[in-house]
Amino acid sequence: MRQATLTLNRIWLIMLFATLTTWGLGEGGAGGRLAMLTMLAMAFIKGVLVIDDFMELRHAPLLWRVLLIGWLGLVTALIVLSYWIGS
Amino acid sequence: MARAFQIKVSFNMQHINELPAVEPHLRGDLAIWIFILAELLAFGVFFVVYAFTRARHVELFNAAQLGLDRNAGALNTVLLITGSWCVAHAVAAARQDRQAIAVRWMAGGLCGGLAFLVVKIAEYQAKFAAGLSMDSDTFHMFYFSLTFFHFMHVVLGVGILIILLFKLRAGAYGSHDAHGLETGAAYWHMVDLAWIVLFPLVYVMH
Amino acid sequence: MKYSSQAVAKPYFIAALGLFVAQILFGLIMGLQYVIGDFLFPHIPFNVARMVHTNALIVWLLMGFMGSAYYLVPEEAETELHSPKLALALFWIFLVAAALTVIGYLAVPYATLAKITGNDLLPTMGREFLEQPTITKIGIVIVALGFLYNLSMTFLKGKKTAITTVLLLGLWGLAIFFLFSFYNPHNLVRDKFYWWWVVHLWVEGVWELILGAILAFVLIKVTGVDREVIEKWLYVIITLALVTGLVGTGHHYFWIGAPEFWQWWGSVFSALEPVPFFAMTLFAFNMVNRRRREHPNRAATLWALGTGVMAFLGAGVWGFMHTLAPVNYYTHGTQITAAHGHMAFYGAYVMVVITMISYAMPLMRGRAANSNKAQVVEMWSFWLMTVSMVFITLFLTAAGILQVWLQRMGDAPMGFMLAQDQISLFYWMREVAGVVFLIGLITYLVSFFVRGEDKAA
Numbered sequence: 001m002r003q004a005t006l007t008l009n010r011i012w013l014i015m016l017f018a019t020l021t022t023w024g025l026g027e028g029g030a031g032g033r034l035a036m037l038t039m040l041a042m043a044f045i046k047g048v049l050v051i052d053d054f055m056e057l058r059h060a061p062l063l064w065r066v067l068l069i070g071w072l073g074l075v076t077a078l079i080v081l082s083y084w085i086g087s
Numbered sequence: 088m089a090r091a092f093q094i095k096v097s098f099n100m101q102h103i104n105e106l107p108a109v110e111p112h113l114r115g116d117l118a119i120w121i122f123i124l125a126e127l128l129a130f131g132v133f134f135v136v137y138a139f140t141r142a143r144h145v146e147l148f149n150a151a152q153l154g155l156d157r158n159a160g161a162l163n164t165v166l167l168i169t170g171s172w173c174v175a176h177a178v179a180a181a182r183q184d185r186q187a188i189a190v191r192w193m194a195g196g197l198c199g200g201l202a203f204l205v206v207k208i209a210e211y212q213a214k215f216a217a218g219l220s221m222d223s224d225t226f227h228m229f230y231f232s233l234t235f236f237h238f239m240h241v242v243l244g245v246g247i248l249i250i251l252l253f254k255l256r257a258g259a260y261g262s263h264d265a266h267g268l269e270t271g272a273a274y275w276h277m278v279d280l281a282w283i284v285l286f287p288l289v290y291v292m293h
Numbered sequence: 294m295k296y297s298s299q300a301v302a303k304p305y306f307i308a309a310l311g312l313f314v315a316q317i318l319f320g321l322i323m324g325l326q327y328v329i330g331d332f333l334f335p336h337i338p339f340n341v342a343r344m345v346h347t348n349a350l351i352v353w354l355l356m357g358f359m360g361s362a363y364y365l366v367p368e369e370a371e372t373e374l375h376s377p378k379l380a381l382a383l384f385w386i387f388l389v390a391a392a393l394t395v396i397g398y399l400a401v402p403y404a405t406l407a408k409i410t411g412n413d414l415l416p417t418m419g420r421e422f423l424e425q426p427t428i429t430k431i432g433i434v435i436v437a438l439g440f441l442y443n444l445s446m447t448f449l450k451g452k453k454t455a456i457t458t459v460l461l462l463g464l465w466g467l468a469i470f471f472l473f474s475f476y477n478p479h480n481l482v483r484d485k486f487y488w489w490w491v492v493h494l495w496v497e498g499v500w501e502l503i504l505g506a507i508l509a510f511v512l513i514k515v516t517g518v519d520r521e522v523i524e525k526w527l528y529v530i531i532t533l534a535l536v537t538g539l540v541g542t543g544h545h546y547f548w549i550g551a552p553e554f555w556q557w558w559g560s561v562f563s564a565l566e567p568v569p570f571f572a573m574t575l576f577a578f579n580m581v582n583r584r585r586r587e588h589p590n591r592a593a594t595l596w597a598l599g600t601g602v603m604a605f606l607g608a609g610v611w612g613f614m615h616t617l618a619p620v621n622y623y624t625h626g627t628q629i630t631a632a633h634g635h636m637a638f639y640g641a642y643v644m645v646v647i648t649m650i651s652y653a654m655p656l657m658r659g660r661a662a663n664s665n666k667a668q669v670v671e672m673w674s675f676w677l678m679t680v681s682m683v684f685i686t687l688f689l690t691a692a693g694i695l696q697v698w699l700q701r702m703g704d705a706p707m708g709f710m711l712a713q714d715q716i717s718l719f720y721w722m723r724e725v726a727g728v729v730f731l732i733g734l735i736t737y738l739v740s741f742f743v744r745g746e747d748k749a750a
Contacts, residue, residue: 008172008175008176008179009172011172012168012169012172015168015172016165016168019161019164019165019168019286022161022164022286022287022291023157023158023161023164023291025291026157026161026290026291027157031149031293035292036292036293039287039291039292040287040292042287043283043284043286043287043288046168046283047280047283047284050171050276050279050280050283051280053175054171054172054174054175054272054276054279055114055273055276055277056114056269057113059111059112060111060112060113060114061111061112061113062111064113064120067124068127071127071128071131072280072284074131075131075134075135075284076284078135078138078139079134079135079138079288082135082138082139082141082142083138083142083292085139085142086141086142086143086145087145117525118525118528118529121529121533121572122529122532122533125532125533125536125537125565125568126536128565128568129536129537129561129562129565132561132564132565133561136557136560136561221552221554222552222553222554228553228554228557229557232554232557232558
């Protein structure tokens with residue numbers, strides 16, 4: 001079980017780092033495509049970690065993992081599309 | 088011969104506890120997962136509608152977004168992520184019958200949730216003081232709507248965590264049965280997941 | 294029938310079906326008036342026929358809900374009804390009040406009715422579906438309170454189940470939201486805002502709880518599936534219904550003068566309102582698929598499955614078609630609305646009441662199910678009513694699309710009456726379908742009297 005808790009801690013640190021990146025990009029006033037994609041990528045990674053490891057869907061029937069990660073993927077993809085249309 | 092074999096096997100058994108369950112297993116009640124799917128559907132539709140509306144009012148959204156308190160948003164992100172981390176730890180500890188530790192972790196998660204609400208309320212107060220509201224313009228309509236919708240879910244989540252905390256203290260959950268705990272925790276993680284998309288989308292990306 | 298007091302449901306069901314016939318007759322009168330404008334004028338003008346048609350529908354559905362509740366609560370709670378006498382007394386009060394009200398609508402001009410019933414003292418008349426004199430409305434509240442008291446006492450006395458909990462929540466909600474019919478603001482925007490607190494929060498809110506509970510009850514009985522499975526589905530369905538339906542009220546706030554954000558909130562949430570109906574359909578088919586017994590009442594099973602499908606199509610799909618603000622901007626208050634309204638009411642509420650009557654009536658008459666012959670006649674009535682309703686909806690949808698096109702789009706939009714002339718063919722077709730519906734209803738009533746060897750329990 002030590003294995004599991006080490007994983008949780010590692011995940012938390014990764015998510016904090018991803019949040020810091022997004023916040024930093026915001027502070028730096030970063031606009032444009034690269035910044036947008038980076039932030040969405042950070043959000044996607046954080047989301048997958050929550051889904052797989054906090055919600056523990058990594059060890060659940062595949063259907064649920066597909067549904068939730070699919071949701072995350074679809075929403076982020078549509079957001080990317082909206083930026084592409086808007087610019 | 089058999090005895091030698093037995094000893095070999097018992098050494099290998101030490102690692103069994105660290106292996107995940109062999110059968111794929113959905114943690115928490117099926118009902119909460121249906122609910123989670125419905126909630127994510129609602130959030131998802133809202134997020135996408137925001138994004139495509141923004142595409143038609145890019146200047147307005149970019150300009151209005153500058154007035155948002157990004158630091159408050161980032162702090163709230165950290166609070167929710169940390170809260171989820173605490174709740175995940177609480178579940179792990181409960182499964183190992185480490186009751187007291189589980190209670191402490193759950194209290195930590197609850198604090199994260201409460202702190203989120205406090206920060207959010209302060210953020211809203213600043214906006215209202217500046218004369219902004221849902222009627223100000225389309226961006227602010229979305230900003231207030233999305234964050235308030237999410238806020239209400241954090242409120243419900245906090246309520247659930249309070250119940251889980253009390254039940255943990257009463258010893259309701261353990262290695263024998265952590266079903267209710269996992270159910271409540273799953274909902275909390277969903278609230279975190281929604282914010283993870285919301286923060287960059289509304290507060291930062293332009 | 295496990296408890297003798299369940300028998301009080303019978304008069305409610307009989308009166309409900311009687312009012313159903315009245316509703317359809319007046320519907321047919323109106324259908325003809327759409328194309329022969331002065332049909333029965335001045336004896337039964339269109340607006341009067343409409344009041345009778347809509348009010349009869351609501352009253353018979355309420356009687357249906359009451360009968361269903363009186364039947365299922367004692368059985369679920371495993372105890373006799375608190376007061377069968379009260380239930381019967383309230384039945385007569387309700388029936389007489391409804392009859393007098395309808396006579397009032399038909400016999401005197403509406404303004405006269407308002408005067409003689411003292412509307413001046415507390416004005417509540419004059420709004421769609423809430424045309425009843427204030428004294429009738431007060432009577433409804435008294436009947437509802439008596440009904441709720443009776444059931445709640447029974448509920449508290451006995452075993453509490455998910456089904457009765459959800460049912461009572463829905464019924465209490467029904468009564469509480471009806472109180473908003475007494476709230477009549479002077480400001481027209483607020484008037485319309487709160488009117489929907491009765492109408493929307495009924496049919497897209499608390500009534501869905503009633504629907505879910507009744508459907509769950511019948512499914513447990515005819516399929517024998519584990520109660521826990523069915524109850525879990527029920528909780529999921531009503532949560533979805535409330536989560537989407539409450540804020541979904543906003544889809545009625547697009548154009549009445551409410552703040553603009555309602556166009557967004559109403560669109561997003563009401564777009565999700567089909568989800569609980571989809572879940573209900575899945576639920577019904579799933580339960581029947583994994584049934585543990587072959588219940589002899591196949592007709593009731595057919596009605597139960599049909600309820601899921603038609604509710605999803607009428608309320609869910611047809612509702613979705615015109616719920617988004619950009620679409621509704623053009624279709625608001627047209628025959629599209631009528632198309633949705635008819636199929637939704639039929640699919641969700643008419644059918645669930647018939648499902649319950651279909652299940653319970655044979656039991657109250659001393660058998661598990663009617664004879665094969667009777668069930669076949671009943672199943673014919675199912676198909677006649679359901680298919681004709683589909684056609685009514687399709688014809689009105691076509692009429693609505695043409696109406697929107699002619700009256701609200703293009704370079705030279707047509708006036709209302711001219712557009713109505715253009716769509717009259719669809720009105721004729723709708724009327725024919727309506728006649729078939731009436732034939733279906735008569736067939737249904739006939740099925741109660743068909744002989745044959747009835748099925749034992």
